[in-house]
Amino acid sequence: AQSVAQPEDQVNVAEGNPLTVKCTYSVSGNPYLFWYVQYPNRGLQFLLKYITGDNLVKGSYGFEAEFNKSQTSFHLKKPSALVSDSALYFCAVRDIGGATNKLIFGTGTLLAVQP
Amino acid sequence: DVKVTQSSRYLVKRTGEKVFLECVQDMDHENMFWYRQDPGLGLRLIYFSYDVKMKEKGDIPEGYSVSREKKERFSLILESASTNQTSMYLCASSFGAGSTGYTFGSGTRLTVV
Numbered sequence: 001a002q003s004v005a006q007p008e009d010q011v012n013v014a015e016g017n018p019l020t021v022k023c024t025y026s027v028s029g030n031p032y033l034f035w036y037v038q039y040p041n042r043g044l045q046f047l048l049k050y051i052t053g054d055n056l057v058k059g060s061y062g063f064e065a066e067f068n069k070s071q072t073s074f075h076l077k078k079p080s081a082l083v084s085d086s087a088l089y090f091c092a093v094r095d096i097g098g099a100t101n102k103l104i105f106g107t108g109t110l111l112a113v114q115p
Numbered sequence: 116d117v118k119v120t121q122s123s124r125y126l127v128k129r130t131g132e133k134v135f136l137e138c139v140q141d142m143d144h145e146n147m148f149w150y151r152q153d154p155g156l157g158l159r160l161i162y163f164s165y166d167v168k169m170k171e172k173g174d175i176p177e178g179y180s181v182s183r184e185k186k187e188r189f190s191l192i193l194e195s196a197s198t199n200q201t202s203m204y205l206c207a208s209s210f211g212a213g214s215t216g217y218t219f220g221s222g223t224r225l226t227v228v
């Protein structure tokens with residue numbers, strides 16, 4: 001069965017420092033991987049996705065993610081964090097089985113950027 | 116701008132009431148989903164639909180039902196609301212076989228008292 005894990009409940013980083021939010025996955029076959037961000041009391045917003053091609057994927061708001069097949073990871077990164085990046089981040093993987101493209105989500109990582 | 120609209124942002128209902136959560140999308144997406152979000156548990160799939168009048172159970176369907184009479188509208192029904200259904204409910208839609216991801220609504224925070 002497909003699954004995704006976010007090992008950190010919270011990540012703290014100072015403004016201006018690089019940030020990494022970790023995600024590992026388990027799938028049979030080639031993975032479709034996604035990152036979403038959720039601001040307080042809002043729905044999730046799409047950040048970026050990996051389907052195929054370059055292992056480094058660039059997305060919205062200056063975020064990027066690196067697909068690493070050997071480590072089955074898809075970590076979210078940003079070179080310089082902003083206070084406004086503070087939010088809840090979800091990694092997701094497409095569930096291969098069934099009639100449609102269900103996504104399986106991780107439990108989320110709260111990113112707190114201190115000024 | 117494409118949109119998924121959930122009819123209520125905040126809702127307070129009494130135990131035992133029948134509750135309807137409505138979701139409408141304007142993107143002609145085939146697939147629509149209902150998730151609930153609880154702290155520490157992430158997003159859990161309740162039901163989804165890949166076509167009009169078609170529905171499939173997700174991971175936690177107990178206590179819920181759904182209706183999809185038109186392509187753009189997907190309703191979640193709590194037949195008899197209970198306090199353990201207090202949660203954030205998120206609707207999403209998507210197109211095709213999986214490469215495009217989801218578009219989410221803003222969520223409905225339901226409190227059952």
